[in-house]
Amino acid sequence: MGTDTITLKEIVKGIKPADEKWVEKAKERTSQLLMPTRALGRLHDISEKICGICKTLKPSINRKAFLVMAGDHGVVEEGVSAYPQEVTGEMIKTFLNGGAGINILAGQVNADVFVVDMGIITDLDPVSLNGEDRLFIHKVAKGTANLSRGPAMSRKEAEQSILTGFQLATDLFKKGIDLLGTGDMGIGNTTPSAAIGTVFTGTALEEMVGRGTGVDDQGLLKKQEVIQKGIDVNRPDIKDGLDVLSKLGGFEIGGISGCILAGAYHGRPVVIDGFISTAGALVAHSLSPNVTDYLFAGHCSEETGHRAMLQYLGLEPVLDLGMRLGEGSGGALAMGIIEGAIKIFTDMLTFEQAGVSNK
Amino acid sequence: MGTDTITLKEIVKGIKPADEKWVEKAKERTSQLLMPTRALGRLHDISEKICGICKTLKPSINRKAFLVMAGDHGVVEEGVSAYPQEVTGEMIKTFLNGGAGINILAGQVNADVFVVDMGIITDLDPVSLNGEDRLFIHKVAKGTANLSRGPAMSRKEAEQSILTGFQLATDLFKKGIDLLGTGDMGIGNTTPSAAIGTVFTGTALEEMVGRGTGVDDQGLLKKQEVIQKGIDVNRPDIKDGLDVLSKLGGFEIGGISGCILAGAYHGRPVVIDGFISTAGALVAHSLSPNVTDYLFAGHCSEETGHRAMLQYLGLEPVLDLGMRLGEGSGGALAMGIIEGAIKIFTDMLTFEQAGVSNK
Numbered sequence: 050m051g052t053d054t055i056t057l058k059e060i061v062k063g064i065k066p067a068d069e070k071w072v073e074k075a076k077e078r079t080s081q082l083l084m085p086t087r088a089l090g091r092l093h094d095i096s097e098k099i100c101g102i103c104k105t106l107k108p109s110i111n112r113k114a115f116l117v118m119a120g121d122h123g124v125v126e127e128g129v130s131a132y133p134q135e136v137t138g139e140m141i142k143t144f145l146n147g148g149a150g151i152n153i154l155a156g157q158v159n160a161d162v163f164v165v166d167m168g169i170i171t172d173l174d175p176v177s178l179n180g181e182d183r184l185f186i187h188k189v190a191k192g193t194a195n196l197s198r199g200p201a202m203s204r205k206e207a208e209q210s211i212l213t214g215f216q217l218a219t220d221l222f223k224k225g226i227d228l229l230g231t232g233d234m235g236i237g238n239t240t241p242s243a244a245i246g247t248v249f250t251g252t253a254l255e256e257m258v259g260r261g262t263g264v265d266d267q268g269l270l271k272k273q274e275v276i277q278k279g280i281d282v283n284r285p286d287i288k289d290g291l292d293v294l295s296k297l298g299g300f301e302i303g304g305i306s307g308c309i310l311a312g313a314y315h316g317r318p319v320v321i322d323g324f325i326s327t328a329g330a331l332v333a334h335s336l337s338p339n340v341t342d343y344l345f346a347g348h349c350s351e352e353t354g355h356r357a358m359l360q361y362l363g364l365e366p367v368l369d370l371g372m373r374l375g376e377g378s379g380g381a382l383a384m385g386i387i388e389g390a391i392k393i394f395t396d397m398l399t400f401e402q403a404g405v406s407n408k
Numbered sequence: 409m410g411t412d413t414i415t416l417k418e419i420v421k422g423i424k425p426a427d428e429k430w431v432e433k434a435k436e437r438t439s440q441l442l443m444p445t446r447a448l449g450r451l452h453d454i455s456e457k458i459c460g461i462c463k464t465l466k467p468s469i470n471r472k473a474f475l476v477m478a479g480d481h482g483v484v485e486e487g488v489s490a491y492p493q494e495v496t497g498e499m500i501k502t503f504l505n506g507g508a509g510i511n512i513l514a515g516q517v518n519a520d521v522f523v524v525d526m527g528i529i530t531d532l533d534p535v536s537l538n539g540e541d542r543l544f545i546h547k548v549a550k551g552t553a554n555l556s557r558g559p560a561m562s563r564k565e566a567e568q569s570i571l572t573g574f575q576l577a578t579d580l581f582k583k584g585i586d587l588l589g590t591g592d593m594g595i596g597n598t599t600p601s602a603a604i605g606t607v608f609t610g611t612a613l614e615e616m617v618g619r620g621t622g623v624d625d626q627g628l629l630k631k632q633e634v635i636q637k638g639i640d641v642n643r644p645d646i647k648d649g650l651d652v653l654s655k656l657g658g659f660e661i662g663g664i665s666g667c668i669l670a671g672a673y674h675g676r677p678v679v680i681d682g683f684i685s686t687a688g689a690l691v692a693h694s695l696s697p698n699v700t701d702y703l704f705a706g707h708c709s710e711e712t713g714h715r716a717m718l719q720y721l722g723l724e725p726v727l728d729l730g731m732r733l734g735e736g737s738g739g740a741l742a743m744g745i746i747e748g749a750i751k752i753f754t755d756m757l758t759f760e761q762a763g764v765s766n767k
Binding site: 083084085086088089090091092131132133135136139140142143146148149150153154156157158261262263351367368369370371372373374378381382385386388389392393396397398402403404405406407 | 447492494509513727741
C-alpha cells in the first residue's frame with residue numbers, strides 16, 4: 050500500500066466515512082433473519098457497522114490481535130500514581146511471558162498480543178515468538194517530560210508516535226489481522242489521558258480525573274491540580290490534535306491514535322479499550338472525525354471520565370463491567386461479543402431458508 | 409446421586425446457601441493478582457461467586473451446555489403473539505439443524521445445545537447426535553390451557569415439569585457439564601412470564617408486560633388485559649410457587665425452574681437468559697430463595713419487565729445489549745465473559761509470581 054513514507058497529512062486526507070450503502074444492505078439482510086425484528090439489539094448495530102467498514106455482506110474475522118502500546122510519563126515525579134515507574138517495564142515482561150490480564154482475556158478470544166515500547170524508561174530487547182516479532186522497540190524517548198511544567202514532548206515526537214502506531218497497525222493488517230484491538234501500559238498514564246479528555250470534551254476536571262491505579266483522596270486532588278497546571282502552562286489548541294498530544298500526551302497515546310487512524314485509512318475495524326485508548330481516539334478524532342465510523346468502544350471503564358469521552362465521540366460501549374485495568378482487557382472481552390454479532394449476521398438462517406412461518 | 413425418584417420437597421430441603429468461606433478465600437487470592445485492587449470489577453465478583461458455588465479456588469469449566477426448554481401456550485388463542493403457534497415446533501427443528509440464534513452464539517463459546525419438548529403442540533421424534541440425545545421428548549401435555557380462563561395446568565403437571573427439568577439438568581451435570589445455561593422456545597411465552605413476573609415482584613402490569621416477538625399497541629393492551637384476567641380468575645398464591653406455576657405458567661418455564669433447582673442442589677453454576685428464564689427463576693426462588701446464590705443473569709433483556717424481575721432476585725445482569733430473542737442467546741454471550749472471569753482468577757500471575765513491584 051506504499052505507506053512506508055506516508056505523511057500524517059496524507060493519512061488524514063485518505064480517511065473517508067464508512068460506506069452507508071453497505072450498512073443499508075446489511076440492515077435489509079438482518080430483517081430476513083430467523084427472529085423477531087432486530088431481536089438481538091446491539092448485535093445488529095455492530096454487524097451492520099462492520100459491513101459498512103469492510104464494504105461486504107460477508108464479513109469474517111480470521112485473525113485478531115492487540116497492539117499494546119507502552120510509554121512512561123515524566124509527570125509521575127509529581128506523585129500522581131500509586132505505583133513506581135519501573136512497573137511499566139516489569140509489566141511489559143509479563144505481557145511477553147503471558148501472565149497478565151490482557152494475555153488471558155486475549156487468549157480467551159484467540160487474539161494475539163503484540164507489545165510496543167513507544168518510550169518507556171526501561172531498556173528491553175525485541176522479542177519474537179515462532180518467527181514473529183512480539184515486542185517492537187520504537188522508543189520515541191525514555192519517557193515524556195513532565196506535562197505540568199511544559200510540553201510532554203515536541204511536536205515532531207508527537208507526529209513520530211502517531212506514525213509509528215499507524216505503521217505497526219498497517220503491518221498487522223497486511224499480515225491478515227482483520228480485527229485489531231488497542232491496549233496500553235504506562236504508569237501514570239491516566240494523568241495525560243484525563244488532561245486530553247478534559248480539553249477535548251470540555252468536561253470539568255472533577256468529573257474527568259479518576260483514581261487511576263488507586264491514588265487516595267489527597268492523591269486525587271494532587272492529580273487534578275497537576276493537570277490544571279499542565280493545561281494552564283501549555284495552553285493546548287484543541288483545533289490542533291498534534292498540539293494537544295505534544296503538550297499533554299504520552300508516546301503510547303500517540304501510538305494508539307496511529308492505530309486508530311490506520312484502521313480508518315485501511316477500512317478495518319478497531320476495538321478500543323478504556324480510558325487511555327479513548328484519549329488516543331480523541332486525538333485521532335481531532336485529526337479526522339471520520340475515525341469513529343471504524344471504531345468500537347469495547348467497554349465503559351470505571352475510571353471517572355471515560356463515559357464523557359465516549360459520549361463526546363458518539364460511541365456506545367459494548368460492555369459495562371466496572372473494569373479499569375487497561376492493557377486492552379475490555380477490548381478483548383468485547384471482541385467475543387463482536388465476533389458473535391458477525392456470526393449471527395453471516396450464519397443465522399433466514400425465515401425462508403429455515404422454512405419457518407413469518408408474521 | 410440417587411435423584412431418579414427424588415421429590416420436590418427433598419430437592420428444596422437439599423438446597424443450601426453457597427459457601428461464603430470460599431468466597432472470602434477467593435477474595436484474598438484476587439487481592440494478590442497482578443493488577444490494581446480489583447481492577448477487573450465485575451469479573452472478580454463473578455469468579456468469586458463461582459468459587460463459593462463450587463467450593464474451590466481452582467474452578468474450571470470443561471464442558472458447557474444449554475438446555476432449551478420448549479412449550480406451547482393455550483393463551484395464544486387470545487391473540488397475544490405476533491407469530492402463529494406452529495412456529496414453536498418449526499424453531500425446534502431449526503435448533504436441531506444448527507441454524508438458529510442459540511446455535512450460533514452457543515457455538516461461539518463451545519457450548520452444546522440440548523432441546524426439550526416440555527409440551528409443544530407439534531409431535532417430533534427424539535434426535536441424537538454422535539450417540540448423544542439432543543432432543544428429549546418429555547411432553548407434559550400438548551400445550552397449556554388458556555391461563556386467562558383458568559389454571560394453565562394442574563398442580564401435578566406443574567410439579568412434573570419442574571422435576572423433568574431437574575432430572576435433565578442433573579443428567580447433564582453427571583455427564584460433566586459444569587456450566588449450564590437455560591433457554592426457552594414457545595410462541596406466546598412472554599405472556600405467562602409477565603404474569604409470573606407481575607405477581608411475584610408486585611410490579612404494575614404496564615411496567616411488566618412488553619411486546620414479546622412484536623405485538624402492536626393494540627396487541628400490547630390486549631396482552632395486559634389477558635394477563636389481568638388470568639390473575640383475577642386464578643388468584644395465584646405467591647407463597648406457593650407450584651400454585652403460581654400451575655395457574656399462570658408454561659411447561660418450559662417449569663422445566664427452567666427445575667434446571668435452576670438442580671444447579672443449586674448439586675452446587676453448579678447456572679446461567680439464565682432473559683425474560684422467560686427469569687420467570688422460571690422466580691418460581692424456583694419462591695421454592696428456595698437460596699437458588700440465587702447459584703445463578704448468573706446473562707443479560708438484561710429489552711423486554712419491558714425484565715429489569716424489575718432481576719432486581720427482585722438481586723441479580724446484576726452481565727450484559728445489557730438490548731436483546732430480546734430468548735432461546736438462551738444472552739446466556740451464551742455471557743458465558744464468554746464468565747469464562748474470562750474464571751481464567752483471570754486461575755491463570756493470572758500474582759505480583760509475587762511475576763516479580764512486579766506492588767504499591
